[in-house]
Amino acid sequence: MDILAGLSQGFAVALQPINLLYCFIGVFIGTLVGVLPGIGPVSAMSLLLPVTLSGTPESGIIMMAGIYYGSMYGGSTTSILVNIPGEAASVVTCIDGHAMAKQGRAGPALGIAALGSFAAGTFALIALMLVAPALARVAIAFGPPEYFSLMVLGLTVLSFLSQGAMAKSLLMAAVGIILGLIGIDQITAQPRLTFGRLELLDGIGLVPIVMGLFGVAEILSNLEQELKREVIKARIGGLWPSLQDWSASKWAIVRGTLLGFFLGILPGGGAVIASFASYAIEKKVSKTPERFGHGAIEGVAGPEAANNAAAGGAFIPLMTLGIPPNVVMALLLGAFIIHGLQPGPLLMTQRPDLFWGIVASMYIGNAMLLVLNMPLIGIWVQVLKLPYRILFPLILMFCIVGVFASGNAVFDVFVMVVFGVLGYLMRKFGYEPAPLVLAFVLGPMLENNLRKSLILSHGDFQIFFVRPISAACLLLAVAALIAPLLPALARRRAALPVEP
């Protein structure tokens, strides 16, 4: 009953004209950045973070959330039509989606991607509604040691799931924490690592770091090689999948949805891993695995459902614990903080309109996406024809404007360029930017909870091991740390995709 009352309150908020407009802008931009290679949801969200300041918190967060799940929908279009994933979670869709397009079945591939995404997105929302209030009640009992251990677990798991050497991923997480701690110390008010610069007293902004590491670095990396894109030229008609297509896809969508949702909740997990895991499972359970790679529709339906369900599931740790499980949620946390809000167990009781408004807007946004993706495919195809040599200067301009607007300071533009170069070099040398950004956001909370825990326990580290939730989190973190040492697990980890 509480849920129904909350949901009706949420729809009252989400259906306000201004919020409907922000939701539409969010899912439209999300689909657009999903379609466009070279700019993903992380860049788009950080770009628009300052824009959210001009409206109410619910409008801004509704828009940011829309960009995220919108990009999951849009990413499939480029994968299917151009064989270039619009964003990382759609990499696996290229395999069978583009093969279907080459066989003249681009329509059903796009159709099943959109419909599977809609079904998975809706399921994830229902599950979010049911799970979040229960988890929030548990989370109220969390103290500083639990929060500290949970954050350590999140960073360790993300490092484990990142590509390349785990030492490098952990190193990036450590660098991220240090960067997050720059500025005035919250307890002693002492400036830390500010090098005497006034601009650094409030710390480095999230937007310049993210825009540098993901936006500028991506452009620099793409500029190294000439991007060649060949858009499917044949007319894309008959988007509605046939009965045979439905029959082949229905269980793939169910499996992808369940898998994606649970992987989305896990700290460090997310849409990319969910889509790859779904593809692997579909291939394994198929009676005709040899069709995979040659246009099997299950290879499109499962991963697309998985990445959308994961996008919904990822909201749970943020909304209930206030801890972002991935970089995109870290940006959403940034949007909450900009508006003076702290997501966590108290959000549902203190701001039920906001929590339920966001949930309700996601229902509306999912329906909008279905409308956007099915009939507007033609427009997205035209967008895809825009050459990268025209696109990249425009993306750079948006990065500069977004960064400047976030702090009204040219200093931030220089910070973005520095992190752009760093991000480019990190890619070259095999270092992942995702652990750095997540640690940057979690760093101040991590340190704060560590210091509070030590003050509470009079300097006794046992406080982290005698409390069951904290001990369990640390145990899992240790397991994630030693897992790569086991040869079988190390091989599996080496095959994991990259989570942005």
Added chain:
Amino acid sequence: MMLRNSELWGGLFWLLIGGFVVWVGHDMGLGRLHEPGPGFAFYWIGILMCALSLAVIGQALVGGGPSLAALWAGTRWLKVLSVVVLLLVYGVGFEAIGFIPCTLALLLVLMWFVDPVDWRVALLVAVVATVGVWAAMTKWLKIQLPAGVLEGWLR
């Protein structure tokens, strides 16, 4: 040969940064365990960074890695360098010269020289994008962008 190993240089770079963080943390004050000081987290995370960097260096020494030259072999690195330099120049002139002239110049240089397209297309895209973004930011979103040399004209 080992000195050309990119993995080794990557590890050494982070070892240097880790060492610096340890020093900064110690300098800020570690406090005591029951009341950690402002440098406590810096110090211990710096030590962790050093340990992880040593692990990277160890892996590089044992397993090797691509040479520094190999990382850029066959790439259009000059375009990358041009974009970085242009962005820095843009940042220097941004406030004094203003958003519109700086952005127009940046877009035109990128589309005429760095990765060329038809000059008429470049001109059209640059003008429409610059003026469009300026209008959207200042008129619609009420976010001020530096007017610079066009201050009197844009007021």
